[in-house]
Amino acid sequence: MAAPYLFGVLIGGGQPWPIFWGYVGAAVLMIVAGTAALFYGVDAEGKSLEDVAAPLSKAR
16 A cells, blocks of 8 residues: 555656655665575475474474
8 A cells, every 4th residue: 555655656746866766765675675585584495384384283
């Protein structure tokens, strides 16, 4: 819901700079998310869910 409103605000003035800065902000968020995935991500390719994390039924 916030994204269409924000995009409308960015394009509402008809100037290219707000759109540019919107894309720069989105790129910065993607870089932060990628960095977080590098540090906190789990290698789960080709593994079953039980191999990645213990089932919730075992948490007692």
